[in-house]
Amino acid sequence: MNISLKNLSHEYDIEVLDQLELELEDVSSVALIGVSGSGKSTLLRLMSGIEKPTRGLIKVNDTLTSLKAYKKRVGFVFQYHNLFPHLTLERNITLILEKTRNVPKEKAVEIAQKNLQALQLGDQMHKLPKNVSGGQAQRASIARALSLDPDVIFLDEPTASLDPILTHEVLMAVKKLRELGKDFVFATHVISFVRDFADYVVFMEKGKIVEHGKPNILENPKTAAFKDYMQKVH
């Protein structure tokens, strides 16, 4: 995928992203890292078109992310799965396919089952989210994102609410995204996750991109901020 940020700023009551500049071409998995509050989730929301930036330009695959057509081409996995609690895992997927993509019911079931099975949820798909584990629910959200056949999937700390075993489950699901050739951008605090899955790393602090590059920048942080961060996460 290509990502282009030009003079990108975003504010709520305060400036949250401050004049970001980034040009990436032909990357397949980008990790956003940085301390809590540095702006990772905000940047993911702008990249996925969930929110519109206050100023500047943001394009993914040469398309403005504020365009309606763009939003149909991307998927989002939130920190805490946001499955509908009253619907089974399968219905969580088929409903969206039917309502937002006009996929006929039978085809929707076929797509949902295929993706749930790909994420080892074949035996869980008729359960409600509250009756599966956190890792399974999170994998179901990844299956839901995949079912929309997006060009790019955005994941905001997909393992944040999980214990180490469930984290492993979700990481395997992310690996699956890779195998399926999907491009993705993810925010995380888990550095091993970055090492395993990212082909590009963006380190943020206080709403700015402080360092970015191939994952080997993790081994040799240049700025005091990044050095400090790497020391703290270890």
Ligand SMILES: Nc1ncnc2c1ncn2[C@@H]1O[C@H](COP(=O)(O)OP(=O)(O)OP(=O)(O)O)[C@@H](O)[C@H]1O
């Ligand atoms: N909807 C909002 N309204 C007001 N301020 C917000 C909103 N969302 C985020 N912020 C502020 O923007 C800043 C960046 O938040 P953001 O959630 O992007 O950080 P983050 O890097 O994802 O942090 P974390 O690692 O804790 O998830 C924070 O100071 C936060 O308080």
Ligand SMILES: [Mg+2]
């Ligand atoms: Mg966040």
